[in-house]
Amino acid sequence: MMKDYKYTVADRFMQYVQVDTQSDPLSDSFPSTEKQKDLARILVSELLDMGISDAHMDEYGYVYATIPATTDKKVPVICLCSHMDTSSDSSGTGVKPIVHKAYTGADMILPDDTTQIIRAADHPYLKEKIGDDIITASGTTLLGADNKAGVAEIMDAAAFLMQHPDVKHGAIRILFTPDEEIGQGVKYVDMQKLGADFGYTMDGGELGSLEDETFSADAVKIVINGVSAHPGMAKGKLISAIKIASEIVDALPKDILSPETTEDRQGFIHPVRMHGVVETAEIDFIIRDFTTRELEAHEFYLRKVMDSVMSRHEGATATFKVTEQYRNMKEVLDQHPQVVAFAEEAIKRAGIEPLKMSIRGGTDGSRLSFMGLPCPNIFTGEMSFHSKHEYVSIQDMQKAVDTIVHLVQVWEERS
Known part of the structure; x- marks a missing residue:
C-alpha cells in the first residue's frame, strides 16, 4: 500500500x-x-x-x-x-x-x-x-x-x-x-x-x-531535620542532616534492589537526587516494580532503613512521603x-x-x-x-x- x-x-x-x-x-x-x-x-x-x-x-x-x-x-x-x-x-x-x-x-x-x-x-x-x-x-x-x-x-x-x-x-x-x-x-x-x-x-x-x-511507580521523599551549630562550638550540639542523608543512601543494599543490579521483572529503590545543608537535607527516590504489592514492600524496606539510621541520631527527625506516579x-x-x-x-x-x-x-x-x-x-x-x-x-x-x-x-x- x-x-x-x-x-x-x-x-x-x-x-x-x-x-x-x-x-x-x-x-x-x-x-x-x-x-x-x-x-x-x-x-x-x-x-x-x-x-x-x-x-x-x-x-x-x-x-x-x-x-x-x-x-x-x-x-x-x-x-x-x-x-x-x-x-x-x-x-x-x-x-x-x-x-x-x-x-x-x-x-x-x-x-x-x-x-x-x-x-x-x-x-x-x-x-x-x-x-x-x-x-x-x-x-x-x-x-x-x-x-x-x-x-x-x-x-x-x-x-x-x-x-x-x-x-x-x-x-x-x-x-x-x-x-x-x-x-x-x-x-x-x-x-x-x-x-x-x-x-x-x-x-x-x-x-x-x-x-x-x-512498571508501577511511586516517588518517595525523605526529609531529614538536623541541628545546626557554629562548627567551632559544635561538639555535642551539631547533628548534620547531610551526613544522615548520606548514611541512609549508603545503607541501601549494594547487590540487589538498584537499577544497576536488576533486570527483567525485578524492581528497585533508586535515589535520584539529594540536596541540603547541615540543618535540613532531602533525598528523592523512585520506587519501581511490576506489582503494587512489591512496590509497597520496597517502600516498607526503605522506611525501615531510614528508621534504623535515625535511631542512631537522637535529636534529629525525618519524614517519609510517598507519591503515586503511575501503575x-x-x-x-x-x-x-x-x-x-x-x-x-x-x-x-x-x-x-x-x-x-x-x-x-x-x-x-x-x-x-x-x-x-x-x-x-x-x-x-x-x-x-x-x-x-x-x-x-x-x-x-x-x-x-x-x-x-x-x-x-x-x-x-x-x-
Whole structure:
C-alpha cells in the first residue's frame, strides 16, 4: 500500500530534534520549560498545513488535532500519542543530527566529541541494522529520538492519511504532550476534549516491539531535620542532616534492589537526587516494580532503613512521603484485549514479527490507561535513550509509519 509513498518521517525528525525541548524535574511550572512549546507551535503549523483544521496548542503546551473519519462505519475513536520533551539526563541544546547511510556494522565515532563512540559490541541491536540509515547526534548531546521519533512517525502517518482519503479509518485524535520525562506528561490532559476511546503511545524501542506492561511507580521523599551549630562550638550540639542523608543512601543494599543490579521483572529503590545543608537535607527516590504489592514492600524496606539510621541520631527527625506516579497498564489492558491484538495485527501487516514486551519504565500510556484510555506502547526505533549514544534507524521509523496506517485500518475493518 505504501511502497510508492515518499516518507517524510526522517526529514521531520531531523528538524524536530534541533528544537531544544528538555524538561526540568526541578521546575514548579507546567510545562516545566517554556521551550517545549516551540516544538508544539511547529507541529500545529504543520498539521494545519496538512488540512487538519482543528489542530491547536492549549495553555499547557498540549497539541490536539483530529484526522477526520473516512468511513461511514461507527468506529471507536483512536488516539495516537507521543511526547515532545527530552530527558534532563543529557543536554538537548544544539543537537546536530547525523545520518550514517548504509550502516556497515562498524563503530560510529561521533565527530564533535571523538571520545563518544557507539560501539557495535555494546549495542547488539545494531547488528540487525546493517544496511540501514542510522541517525545519531554529534557527540555532545543526546539525539532526542525519545520521543521525537514517535512525534515524526505520527506526523508522517497523518500526512499520508490526509493525502489518501481512500484509506478507510475512523476518527483519529492526535495528542502530543510535554513533560513525560519527568512523570507529568498527562497531568493536564483534557480527557473530555480528547474524546478518544482507545489509544497508543508511539514511544517504544526496537522494530516490532509492542509493550502492554509497565512498571508501577511511586516517588518517595525523605526529609531529614538536623541541628545546626557554629562548627567551632559544635561538639555535642551539631547533628548534620547531610551526613544522615548520606548514611541512609549508603545503607541501601549494594547487590540487589538498584537499577544497576536488576533486570527483567525485578524492581528497585533508586535515589535520584539529594540536596541540603547541615540543618535540613532531602533525598528523592523512585520506587519501581511490576506489582503494587512489591512496590509497597520496597517502600516498607526503605522506611525501615531510614528508621534504623535515625535511631542512631537522637535529636534529629525525618519524614517519609510517598507519591503515586503511575501503575502497570496491564491491569487495564487485560480488560480490553482487542487493543493489543489489533496492534499485533497491524505490525504483522507491516511485514514485521511482533515482539510482546514489558517496559522497565513507564509511558504516558501508563497514566492514560488509568484515566480511561487503554493505551499500549508501539515501537518507534529509538534506542539507547537519554544518552549521547542514542540512535534510530530511518527504516525502523518508516515501518512505524506503516504500522500506524495499518492499525487505523484494522480498527475500521473490525468495527
